[in-house]
Amino acid sequence: MTPNQTDDWTRLGSPTARLALYLPNRPQVLAADAALNTPDVPCLIRHNGNHWRKIFSILAKLCAPAEQRWQDYRDLELLHRHEMICFADCLLQDAQWHLVAGKASWQRLGLDPLDYEPLDDAGPVRVSGNILLTPYPDYRQFSNRTVEQVRAHLQVKGER
Template identity: 45%
Template sequence: MTSCDILGSATARLILYLPHRPVGLETFAETPTAQAVTEANSNHWRKIINLLAKVASPEGGDWRRYRDHALFTQTAICFAPQLLPAAGWHWIAGKENLHRFEGLAHKATPIDAVGRLKMDVSRRLLLSPYPDYRQLNNERVAVVREALAGAGFYGVGAC
């Protein structure tokens, strides 16, 4: 894996897996910030960064502060189709993206009424639609946060 396969902390408590890299990744990969990623890219990446912050923020209502000050010290975005050996949670977003992870064994079960959000707590694996406001709206983010909270993600000493 190269330095351009991951954006953020190597010891992330939440890793979001996406199939494509932001423009200019090599210029901010060493010290990423939400501002640097969004300034170098389109509104599309602003949405991804915001949704990552909304899910990962220990204090859901204060996700903007978390995004601006701590996001990439506690999370990462990985562009390679393999789970990193990190002890944290792995979030694979998008059905097409999931197909890239050949042979990924999991027992993810639905956490929402329609089955678009799934979780395998034993593998610390979250499966969701692509991180876009239409597919991963505030109601679905709330479901994800509730399930992660139930699994101890936001607790003291949680990964």
């Protein structure tokens, strides 16, 4: 079976997720896997390459429990219960947290960064309530320092 990108799905992961990461582009997904609630992250990485490995790795670093290695969380549990990646043109009502990643996603959702407060004085993350405008999840833009800041904010506000 060859990977193909379908246009009829707007999220990847658990429909009851507490955290939604909004991205502008979908990964290529095997047609049989497009509707799965529990995607196979290692398979998605194999089919989509290093770019998606970085996205899944940053999301795992943000969400993995403190007692678990983020690599194990990424490969075994990510997107199964607590997280989803969303490609819709609106914020999902059910998510507790909305991480809107990158300028293209901010614009698609009609969010103006000037309406949001900086998470800290030197960081690139802006926040208002349960919505965080973040850099695109790439190591150059979403540094380990930024991961720690966002992770701490989610923990303080009750994510885990």
